[in-house]
Amino acid sequence: MSDINHLASIAALLGDPARANILVALFDGRALTAKELAYAAHVTPQTASGHLGKLFEGGLLTMEKQGRHRYFRLASASVAQMLESIMAVTDTQPPRPWRGGEGLRNARTCYDHLAGRLGVALASFLMDAGHLVLSSDGGEVSASGLAFLRDFGAEPGPSKRVFCRPCLDWSERRPHLAGRVGAALACRCFDLGWIRRQRDTRALAVTAEGRVGFQARFGFDASFGQ
Amino acid sequence: MSDINHLASIAALLGDPARANILVALFDGRALTAKELAYAAHVTPQTASGHLGKLFEGGLLTMEKQGRHRYFRLASASVAQMLESIMAVTDTQPPRPWRGGEGLRNARTCYDHLAGRLGVALASFLMDAGHLVLSSDGGEVSASGLAFLRDFGAEPGPSKRVFCRPCLDWSERRPHLAGRVGAALACRCFDLGWIRRQRDTRALAVTAEGRVGFQARFGFDASFGQ
DNA sequence: GGAATGATGCGGCCAGCGCCGAAGCGTTAC
DNA sequence: GTAACGCTTCGGCGCTGGCCGCATCATTCC
Known part of the structure; x- marks a missing residue:
């Protein structure tokens, strides 16, 4: 019961396009600042700040302050693997034309x-x-x-x-x-x-x-x- | 770009508690009817029908008609693995007390x-x-x-x-x-x-x-x- | 044929949430 | 000190989306 809601809450975190962009931007394991992530997510810094707070609260990200910057990165390899497995599902689906670089x-x-x-x-x-x-x-x-x-x-x-x-x-x-x-x-x-x-x-x-x-x-x- | 939105849309499907309950109910690989899934998700049949339609549309479920019943099951093992990997993340998190059976x-x-x-x-x-x-x-x-x-x-x-x-x-x-x-x-x-x-x-x-x-x-x- | 059952479609209600502008706090640069 | 910068908080707007009651369609049982 409670853990299913937890699953849903984690998934809901990934379900917003801006947050998905943030996570994918961090998917290579680097640490990025809030501003860079705002740019990656195509939203203003205020909005990104809110998203980052939620992702951090949800345990998907770690944060470390360095001067006036805050660096975020994925919390663990299991988070990366979760993203990977979702991408695997998006891909086993209708062979949609791939328009990436x-x-x-x-x-x-x-x-x-x-x-x-x-x-x-x-x-x-x-x-x-x-x-x-x-x-x-x-x-x-x-x-x-x-x-x-x-x-x-x-x-x-x-x-x-x-x-x-x-x-x-x-x-x-x-x-x-x-x-x-x-x-x-x-x-x-x-x-x-x-x-x-x-x-x-x-x-x-x-x-x-x-x-x-x-x-x-x-x-x-x-x-x-x- | 487009595939990140796709990732987000898949995750958004999992992000609703009712749909999460449906997927977890199907997680053991069995095929269940729409009504059973409505019961599992704690919603009315109409609501469940809407959710099942979305999950099917999103490619997470397969459906087969049998008389007046519709049986749903997970579309593939990769969907199951996705659920598994999310559960792994929910678990590596704060050691919340486990209240399951x-x-x-x-x-x-x-x-x-x-x-x-x-x-x-x-x-x-x-x-x-x-x-x-x-x-x-x-x-x-x-x-x-x-x-x-x-x-x-x-x-x-x-x-x-x-x-x-x-x-x-x-x-x-x-x-x-x-x-x-x-x-x-x-x-x-x-x-x-x-x-x-x-x-x-x-x-x-x-x-x-x-x-x-x-x-x-x-x-x-x-x-x-x- | 008629009743019961499973599933879906439609309309309307309402909560939740994403978004941004403006303002505030802390740190760094000059 | 002053200015610039990074980040966060607050408040209000707007819209998406989940929910159910009611009605409809399809199938099965008698």
Whole structure:
């Protein structure tokens, strides 16, 4: 009883377009200020402030003050996964024409890991090389995969068995690599300067070093025909 | 742009208490009539009809006419997973006192698999016996586990590698067994008559045969102290 | 055919909520 | 100190949307 109302109240928070825009803007895991989020949601700062208060109250966001700025970010990975699962539903629906930018299709972040053609290409390479097994239900990194990741500088952690969470890509409709392994891989690619975030979009830019690096290490052309 | 509005519209569908009640009532995968759902949502049939129309229009439900009845069920497993992930968020939040029935804590269905103490106990047995490895990120059935399941009559499918999706239990806070394997296991337990659905609740009843069977096969007491 | 039942359509009521303008508070910059 | 900036609170407007009573249609039972 009470928890169903709680479910509904959480969902109602996501149900307003302005708040949905705010959450999606934060979906890549960054922390943004109230003003930036107001811009992202296409509302005035006052209105955004109200929404942010509700989202914070609802436990979906965390906030930290820094001088006269307030930085907001998603409260946890489970919030990101919730957004992900809703996007999965919006996508399994009538094949509505996708009018988003081509940049988002190529490469984007999905909270803490990589998605789009880049994410799928990475996962494909690892699978083809026998480093990874992935299905819709789960996945696992092999011994050779663990060595490969370690050599690449993306050690996923100390646990003996390294499972991964697959994440169905809404643009490519193929699973890509999420979970600890996906996060470590994405983090390393940022560190190497292979990919860079862009302003005002979740789309990622593959740098010149990145194109060379992905070709050399992972054997695919990260320009995706551009 | 357009897909964010779509996300918001889906979330708005879940954001109304009456619709949330309808979806949760359908969460165990059964098909229910419009009247039953009106009762579950605590609204009149007219109101429920409106809600069902919206949910159907939004692609969250499927409907089939049978005589003068209309049976509704969740449109897909991805809808169930969406609900699951929202429940996960509602639960990772302030440790609000749980006022639900004790029956639900013991055994319930989670769309197509088993949850509650029963679900966790099953997963624990399989893990202790070396039949299953499960973490928060993923899981896998071992060769011995595959043989065990086959012998039990719950063959999960022909694929060489059998991964499982873990599902964080909101009452036990431990992962239990979802995905194809979880569904096959639950299905077999129903077939054997070990568990039975109850009216007007997602809670399951463990039958006398079930208590004997779970004790013999899985080595735990399925009465859970009752 | 007639009555009962399940489901839907319509009209009207009303609460709730999103929105912005104006004003207030706190911090930073000069 | 003064000004600029970021953010929040308050108040009022306007509209969406949930709810039910009543009526209608379709199906089944007798």
